[in-house]
Amino acid sequence: MSSPPPGTVETARFGPETAAHVRAFFGTEPTPLVPLRGSAAAWRLAGVYIKDESKRLGQQAFKVFGGAYGMACWMSKNLGVELQSCGGIEGLRKTYLEKKGGVPTTFVTCTDGNHGRAVAWAAKQLGQKAVVYMPKGSAQARVDHITGHGAECTVTEMNYDDCVKFAAEKAKQNGWVYFQDTTGPDYFEIPGWIMQGYTAMADEAIEQIKQLDEGALPTHVLLQVGVGSMAGAVLGYLVERFRQEGLPVPVAMMLEPENAACAYESAKKGDGSTVDVEGDLESMIAGLCCGVLSDIGWPILWKHVDGAFVKIADGLAGNGMRLLKSEGVEAGECGGAGVGFVRRLMLAPADDKKAAELRRGLGLGPESRVLIFNTEGATDPANYEKQLQLPDVPAAAHDFEFVLRRLPETATSEPLAEMLKVQA
Template structure:
């Protein structure tokens, strides 16, 4: 496991940072608008915030909290927060009404359908985002076409197909699937709903990020209710293209501007575009190419969302790249909790944050990062389990059979 400091980490060492990422669209009002829209869905409920008190005591920290997104809208992952809100914003814009006046009932009404006609939403996905787009399109009476990279788990393909969407598994990696979906949208007049941005495509990625802030707003409200604490001191955020991590961190920096939590951004070593971007001398985003093979399918992304990177570059404390066994360890820790701690069923991309925390606490080789981050008795740590067992077969192989165990030389 390797790390590099972000601007927030360097500030504590006396170094100056440079550019400020744009946080204006990730404030409390944006989160409130997104939350109001999601509440208009009958299936909406806040996902649980799990307190791992026994684990915190074992590791000598003040508290460990895990936001369990496996309960989100029955879809086993958080992605629908961004997809549904972005599609809602898109439909509202076409109807000429502000999103704060829109609702599920209005957007699905016969009057809206008559004005809108049938719209096909298209995206590329490793699984969770595509299922979210497909589900949201179905719920709102529209269509979806989903492109997936080679090697996509059959269970994830079938879960998307069950929403009525068309699914195409490509011969390329995730980033190539993104480009293909964009070309198909141009050819067929479809609407792209992708959680990364490029030249000429910026509005929908911002809406998606605003949707993700609901997860952070819920977590802070639950933390305050459970403990009376105002905020976490540390937050561990996994990054693929970086949209979720930047959305949550942007919201927290806006909410706690005078003393934001220290954020650790974690990635698989095989798809470490944020880590490599943090090493860039001029602060520009760095794209990683190739197969990007990792068990963390939802994080197997080689090209950063440029909006997200600006926020993470300026406001993250550290960037960590880790081998797959770290995520597997996190899955097993959450599946077999200490004492009376609640069990969390967390998939490969969901558990990597707690896996990295375990390495920082337990591995003496990580002492420098642990001490610089001031992880200790007063630390209140927030992690986001962004998915459940979305690939149930692989989940069992890892949790039951010990697949992807720590290599003997690293023990």
């Protein structure tokens, strides 16, 4: 873990003011917020809300706001001008190319799909070039989305984390801008900007829930974790917003696939340091197959997750994809994972002590309103079609594991050791 410069991991960077800048920069309509009324009733919850990022700028994932906002921040800094005065995407593109004699800058990144597509889209809109590397086994459809925006894309023989290092090397060799959505040694500025781009969806979601249900606010939030940039940014936003309004910050559930559960393992270790997960990181939930946490995302999660770190079996993501399809929402693997897990938790068999313990620990019940981000649509159409044909996977003893972590200020008067309880 490398040490971020002072201020880098402060939630204030990700609050409502930042979200307002991001929303103004893009100037687009919010993505839909879909209430799952039937599921909420069946799961004995007051509300379940899906923020549907499959509809974000036609790019099927929230990542596009991060990639494009981050690239815009880099370009405006390079020009020495305030981003807010650049006239949005079109204005920035024109000014940059004018100042650079029409010569675009090359941005290089590694991706398991959505971030690379975001960078390719951003480069195209902003008049720049993108070079993208992908880990072995990446789906052809995800490659096609990237090359479809005119970017160069290569599928390597490496796992995600090695591929990230490879992209950094390529940048050095070629004088390109290394443009990653996670941190590295002395590399914090760009991932911080990308994270700021993610705050907009949280801002939209809170407004939409309030409007939909007469001022209601989420009591719980579920966030998927790959490197933890998205979860750190959204949680950072929620901490800032709810504290500014004097309200209790939603109880947070962090979700990972069981074979790439670096946040879960780090939380289980319990001293604030990170644990890397190595190997193939094999899971169909491709967007979350990361074994090394962001040095901006993790400190925010460690300090502010008042809830639980959870790892799940892939089958629960498939259940969620089918459930959302039946509600008219297109959900890829990452999106389905959140709903599939909440359903598993709320519809657990009566003798499922583990689920009961987690529900109790999180205070999940009839008063709870749960916000879940459908972070992607069918970004791998072949697997999407396959999953839709499969039957639901029944609850199993080890289809999820958790570390409960309630913060001292919100937990009951139990001793600290009890509050930071690790499930065996």
